[in-house]
Every structure is written in structure tokens, then in C-alpha cells.
Amino acid sequence: MSDIRQILDMNAFDASKGTTGKVQRRLDNLGAASVLFYRQPIEMISAQGAWMQAADGTRYLDFYNNVPSVGHSHPEVVRAISAQIARLNTNTRYLVGVVDDYLEALKARLPEPLSNVILTCSGSEANDLALRVAFAATGARGVIVTQTAYHGNTALVTDVSPSAMKRGAPPDWVETVPAPGSAAYGDDIAGGFAQAVTEAMARLAARGHGVAALLVDSIFSSDGVFADPPGFLRPAAKAVQAAGGLLIADEVQPGFGRTGGGFWGFERHGVAPDIVTMGKPMGNGFPMAGMAARPAHLQSFCAETGYFNTFGGNPVAAAAGLAVLRVIEAEGLQHNAASIGAQLMAGLQTIAKGSERIGQLRGAGLFLGVDLIRDGAPDPVFTTQVIDAMRASGVLIGAAGRYGATLKLRPPLCLDAAEAAQFLDAFERAVSG
CATH class of the missing domain: 3.40.640.10 (Type I PLP-dependent aspartate aminotransferase-like (Major domain))
Incomplete structure (x- = not known):
């Protein structure tokens, strides 16, 4: 069985492996209380709707952050x-x-x-x-x-x-x-x-x-x-x-x-x-x-x-x-959460049928959880690999659960059908890659 994981350790940057530049600047300012996402932290400069843009010009579809619920910078x-x-x-x-x-x-x-x-x-x-x-x-x-x-x-x-x-x-x-x-x-x-x-x-x-x-x-x-x-x-x-x-x-x-x-x-x-x-x-x-x-x-x-x-x-x-x-x-965002959420769940169910690495699918509306497994047991290592692969495909997503082996989907409520399809495409490639 996997080890129980503390919530802020999931998908977090590990400063013990050494830092430089802007990451070190953050650590110098916040010390032990600093929490950065991803093993290679992202510098964000702007966001709009369901999208965020990094300093290097990369655009990311945000399935991670449920704070800007009606869309970034509405x-x-x-x-x-x-x-x-x-x-x-x-x-x-x-x-x-x-x-x-x-x-x-x-x-x-x-x-x-x-x-x-x-x-x-x-x-x-x-x-x-x-x-x-x-x-x-x-x-x-x-x-x-x-x-x-x-x-x-x-x-x-x-x-x-x-x-x-x-x-x-x-x-x-x-x-x-x-x-x-x-x-x-x-x-x-x-x-x-x-x-x-x-x-x-x-x-x-x-x-x-x-x-x-x-x-x-x-x-x-x-x-x-x-x-x-x-x-x-x-x-x-x-x-x-x-x-x-x-x-x-x-x-x-x-x-x-x-x-x-x-x-x-x-x-x-x-x-x-x-x-x-x-x-x-x-x-x-x-x-x-x-x-x-x-x-x-x-x-x-x-x-x-x-x-x-x-x-x-x-x-x-x-x-x-x-x-x-x-x-x-x-903007009918509660209805949109129901309809686009149903599209996401249907797509996830289709992908899960062809994968031994996907366990239970749970949730409602635009708040879904996807268990990732190996031989029927929670697999936090694979979960981290999927998170990193999705980042490489331009999609941000996080983990949850007792063992850190559940992907947590929380996109802005303004997510549209094309963006949902883009997520599903990235997810299918990530779990099969």
C-alpha cells in the first residue's frame, strides 16, 4: 500500500534538490513556508478565462485552480x-x-x-x-x-x-x-x-x-x-x-x-x-x-x-x-458546470474502459476525481507522471486523496466544450504514454 501523503506535498517542488534564480529568491523570502507547484515551478504573468500564460509564453489550460471560478480576470x-x-x-x-x-x-x-x-x-x-x-x-x-x-x-x-x-x-x-x-x-x-x-x-x-x-x-x-x-x-x-x-x-x-x-x-x-x-x-x-x-x-x-x-x-x-x-x-455557469461536467465524465469513462491504470471516476459537475492505480492499488508515482505529462501538453492539474493518487479536476465554470475536449485528449495521451 502507498504511504499516506500530506496535502501540500502533492505535486510540490522539492527545494532539497537545489535551486537558483527566481525560485531561490522566493525561498529566501518565504523560507520553510514556501509552497510551489511542480518539480519545475512556473512563473505566471497573466490569465484569462480558463487559460494562464507563463513568462516563457506557454499557455496552460487551468484544471487546477478553483479560485477564479467564473474565469480568470473576468x-x-x-x-x-x-x-x-x-x-x-x-x-x-x-x-x-x-x-x-x-x-x-x-x-x-x-x-x-x-x-x-x-x-x-x-x-x-x-x-x-x-x-x-x-x-x-x-x-x-x-x-x-x-x-x-x-x-x-x-x-x-x-x-x-x-x-x-x-x-x-x-x-x-x-x-x-x-x-x-x-x-x-x-x-x-x-x-x-x-x-x-x-x-x-x-x-x-x-x-x-x-x-x-x-x-x-x-x-x-x-x-x-x-x-x-x-x-x-x-x-x-x-x-x-x-x-x-x-x-x-x-x-x-x-x-x-x-x-x-x-x-x-x-x-x-x-x-x-x-x-x-x-x-x-x-x-x-x-x-x-x-x-x-x-x-x-x-x-x-x-x-x-x-x-x-x-x-x-x-x-x-x-x-x-x-x-x-x-x-x-x-452566463448560466451552474448549468454549464452540469453540461460540460457531463461531457468530461463521459469522455473519462470512455478512456477508462481502455486503460488498466484508471480506477474509480467520481464527482459532480466541474468537480471530478480520477483514481490512478497499478495492480488495483493507488499509484501516486504514476499520478505525478501523469500530472507532469499533462503540464507538458499545456494542461494544469493537481492531486488529492489519502495517498495522493487521485487527479482532482476543478476548471473554471466557464470551460467550454472545445476546452473540455482538449483536456480529454491530453489526459488520454498522458495515461497511455
């Missing part, structure tokens, strides 16, 4: 940001119309009970705040996450992000359960996952922590992308809520139409989250994130702790977010 988002920063940018202690315009537009897409939204600058901050709200609202401390979850990088959120830990294990108040796939649960993913969560709650109770929350990225991205069958999350969510815990749906990666069938990933499962966190695609690259909660839950937290975020919810971020919502609707 003109409407650029105009909105430029106009607002030229007029006013301040914090939320002042009344500024665009901020409440954005909050109301966002709330219109959320479950009605989640009527309070706190805006932050990163998904890490949003998940940190969500956990603190859950602790205050429930009076419990225990949190359940999946074995290869990633939810951010504050001290608190790192504790519930096993895939970020290079050494050690999550603290005593955190329980992990296997990802919701057939490898762990066979044909009864819903029942098996609910049973695993129920047993995790019992272990937390035995240690005196109780259950504050089940925290899930609703597409289980870092675990290797798990979307099916629709509804599998519901029994586990109901078990936690019946025990007094909260369901926190981390929509930082699957939210904003990416899964095609719904605006949020949790909609695929018909669950009612108590808290929704979001980030990455909200501002199409402008740093913004948020947490939506029930007023009573937020009140429980605020009764004990003051909270204010200087940059969270600033007018420029709100303008960017409002533009993103307009573009998703005006």
Missing part, C-alpha cells in the same frame, strides 16, 4: 472591483450599501434559517469562526471530520485538518472517520458513513467532549472527491443533529454552482446545515470568505466573545462578490 468582476476601490473601501463599522446588497443577494441563495452572515477574508477564518460558534451553541467540544480532510490553516482549524499534519495526530477532541466511498463502506455508503459517525460520537462522549459538530467539505475534495450516491450524507447529519451537534457544511470548494445540480454541494444530499462556510470562489480571486449561521447560534457565541474583522466584508470584496453572483446567473 471583465465584470474587474470592473466592479476597480469602480468600488476608486470610490470607497473601508470596514463594516460604516453603513455602505454594496455590503448589504451583497449579503442579501447571498442570503437569497442560502437556506432561510441561516439569516446571519459574517464575512471574513479566508475560508480558514470562516471555518475557525464556525467551530467557535458550534462550541458556544452546543456547550460541547468534540468535532468529527474525515481522515484526509482539509479545512484551513489557523491553529484551531489545523487541528481538524488531518491532511495538513506532517507529524502527529489530531487532538483528543477530534475524531476522524473514513471518507464516504466504497473502499470503506462497500455498497452502503450512507449507512456505513452514518455508523462511523455514530461510533465517533460515542468515542467523543466517552472522553467527555460530547459532539459539537460534524464538519464536512460537502464534495470531500481532499479525501479524493466523493459525491455519490446523492443523499448519502443525510443519515450521518441527522444522527449528529439528533445528538445536539451541528452540521457545518464547508462550501469553500464545492459552492457557487460548481457541482452543477445545486448552488451548494450540500444540496446534493438534501441536508439542512446549521452553519455554512464559504470562500475561494466568492470573489473570483479577490480574498473574501464567509460564514452563514442561525441567529440564535451566533448570539450564543457573541454573548461570550466579541468578533470583528477589519477587512472582512469590505466594500471592494462585496462588489467583487456581487459581480460573481451576477455572472454565474447571467
